[in-house]
Amino acid sequence: KAKAANGPELVYFDDSLQSEQKYRFNLEQAIKTGLNSGQFVAAYQPIFSVNEQTLVGFEALARWQHPERGLLGPGEFIPLMEERGLISQLTEQMLTHVALQLSSWQLQHPALFVSLNLSALDIQKPVFIEKLTSLITTYGLSADRIVLEITESLLLCDWQKASPVLESLRALGVRLALDDFGTGYSSLSYLHRINADKLKIDRSFIEHWSRTGDARLLKTMVQLGINMNMTVIAEGIERVEELDFLRQLGSEQYQGFLTARPMLLDELERDGWLLR
Ligand code: C2E
Ligand code: MG
Ligand code: MG
Ligand code: MG
Numbered sequence: 588k589a590k591a592a593n594g595p596e597l598v599y600f601d602d603s604l605q606s607e608q609k610y611r612f613n614l615e616q617a618i619k620t621g622l623n624s625g626q627f628v629a630a631y632q633p634i635f636s637v638n639e640q641t642l643v644g645f646e647a648l649a650r651w652q653h654p655e656r657g658l659l660g661p662g663e664f665i666p667l668m669e670e671r672g673l674i675s676q677l678t679e680q681m682l683t684h685v686a687l688q689l690s691s692w693q694l695q696h697p698a699l700f701v702s703l704n705l706s707a708l709d710i711q712k713p714v715f716i717e718k719l720t721s722l723i724t725t726y727g728l729s730a731d732r733i734v735l736e737i738t739e740s741l742l743l744c745d746w747q748k749a750s751p752v753l754e755s756l757r758a759l760g761v762r763l764a765l766d767d768f769g770t771g772y773s774s775l776s777y778l779h780r781i782n783a784d785k786l787k788i789d790r791s792f793i794e795h796w797s798r799t800g801d802a803r804l805l806k807t808m809v810q811l812g813i814n815m816n817m818t819v820i821a822e823g824i825e826r827v828e829e830l831d832f833l834r835q836l837g838s839e840q841y842q843g844f845l846t847a848r849p850m851l852l853d854e855l856e857r858d859g860w861l862l863r
Contacts, residue, residue, distance in 0.1 A: 611667065614664075614667055615667060615671050615673075617653070618651075618664055618667065618668060618671075618673060619673070621651060621653070622673065622676050622677070622680070626651055626652045626653065626654070627649060627650070627651055627652075627677060627680055627681075628649075628650050628651075628652055628684065628851065628852075629647040629648065629649065629650070629681055629684040629685065629688075629703075629852075630647070630648045630649075630650045630849035630850055630851055631645040631646070631647055631648075631688070631701070631849060631850055631851075631852070631855055632645060632646045632648060632842050632847060632848065632849035632850070633645055633842065633846065633847040633860060634646060634702075634820065634840055634841070634842045635840060635841055635842070635846060635847075636839065636840055637821075637830065637833055637834050637838055637839060637840060637841055638834065638839075640846070642699070642860070643698070643699065643700070643840055644699050644700035644701060644702065644734070645699070645700075645701050645702070646701075646702045646703070646704075646736070646842060646849075647681055647684065647685050647688075647701055647702065647703040647704075648660075648661065648704070648849045649661050649664075649665070649677060649681055649704075650849075650851070651663065651664050658851075665677075665706070669706055669707075669708055672708075674706045674708050674709065675708065675709060675712060675714050675715060678705065678706065678709050678715045679714075679715055679718045681703050681704075682703065682715060682718055682719055682722060683718075683722065685701045685703050685733065686722035686723070686725075686726050686728060686733075687726070688701060688852075689701055689726065689728050689732055689733070690726035690727070690728060692861065693728070693729070693732070695861070696861060697729075697732075699732065700731075700732045700733070700734050700762070701732065701733065701734065702733075702734035702735070702736050702762075702764055702785075703733075703734070703735065703736065704736045704766065705735050705736065705737050705741065706741070707738075707740065707741040710737070710741055710748065710749045710752050711745060711748055711749075713752045713755075716752070716755055716756070716759075719733075719759065719761070720759060723759065729760075730759050730760030730761045731760055731761070731762055733761045733762065734761070734762040734763070734764050734784070734785065735756060735761055735762070735763055735764070736764045736765075736766040736787065737763060737764070737765065737766060737781075737783075738765070738766050738767050738770075738771060739765065739767075739768065739771035739772075739773035739777055740771040740772065740773070746780070750780070753781065753782075757782075762784040762785065763781065763782075763783040763784055763785070764783055764784065764785035764786070764787055764820070765778075765781060765783040765785070765786050765787060765817075766787045767787065767789045767822075768786050768787055768788055768789060768808065768812075769788070769789055769792060769804070769808055770789050770791065775811075778811075778815055783817060784817060784818060785817055785818045785819075785820055786808075786811075786812035786815070786817040786818070786819050786820065787820045787821075787822055788805070788808055788809065788812070788819065788820065788821045788822060788838070789822055789823075790822045790823025790843075792804055792805045792808060793805060793821060793822075793823055793824065793829050793833075794823070796829075796832065797825075797826065797828070797829055802832070802836075805836070806836055809821075809833070809836040809837060809838050810836075810837075812838075813837055818839050818840060819837070819838045819839050819840070820838070820839070820840040820841060820842065821833045821838045821840070821841040821842075821843075822841075822842055822843070823842075823843050823844075824841045824842065824843025824844075824845045824846070825843055825844050825845050826845060827845065829843075829845070830843075830845060847860070
């Protein structure tokens with residue numbers, strides 16, 4: 588690139604730009620096909636109580652069952668979906684998956700909740716609320732078993748828009764969780780405004796303690812959640828020592844590879860996650 592005036596390298600640069608555009612175009616087409624043919628599914632990661640280690644709920648995480656490339660994680664498709672205005676379709680499909688599961692679990696496991704992630708664009712353009720309302724009615728769900736995970740950066744963009752959306756979600760009776768807390772740029776005063784039910788502590792804070800033994804931020808964040816009357820959920824617990832430490836700090840719930848990874852439905856059933 589430094590010698591862009593030089594013939595061959597300019598051609599090379601153009602080529603790679605073109606192939607990048609082609610790659611993105613093909614990916615977008617494949618995503619659209621996938622959205623229209625049910626290739627986007629939910630993986631469910633169990634969430635446990637820290638003290639009793641009992642199952643309390645699941646987080647639904649989007650996966651793409653790609654016909655050639657196999658099972659793909661959100662990093663492979665969410666950025667482009669957000670950029671190309673396709674994310675609201677994913678949100679609606681995830682809501683549909685979750686509603687179906689909640690309804691099939693509600694007789695035997697009425698206390699379980701399922702949470703799912705919203706995108707910043709869902710808050711700016713909240714077409715999903717209508718879908719959510721109709722799913723709750725159709726399946727006769729208890730709205731308080733549905734948790735919507737939002738990030739602080741998602742609210743930063745436009746509070747004027749976000750505020751009435753959060754109001755209508757509250758009116759519906761669904762719960763709100765503040766995801767990846769502490770990794771964005773918002774000020775603590777957002778905690779008052781958002782008034783979320785749950786606080787999810789990002790894995791990076793647990794990892795920092797594991798790596799360095801420095802617990803100052805982790806401790807403070809757990810205490811902040813407790814003081815705000817929020818249910819504190821620690822994300823990304825990989826080691827027994829981490830779980831023991833969180834118990835000491837008073838975190839109420841956790842999810843992490845230590846106990847369970849996100850699983851597709853057949854695996855959840857095969858491994859008997861709902862029978863225990
Ligand atoms: P997130 O909401 O913070 O989800 C937690 C992520 O941490 C998941 O990654 C999960 O697999 C991973 N995780 C859980 N336990 C552990 C652990 O012990 N160790 C490690 N290293 N990782 C752990 P995943 O499924 O790749 O999702 C990444 C992100 O993609 C999510 O972060 C969320 O921001 C986004 N995402 C996932 N599904 C959706 C969706 O349906 N809609 C939207 N808008 N975003 C989604
Ligand atoms: Mg999440
Ligand atoms: Mg998170
Ligand atoms: Mg996270």
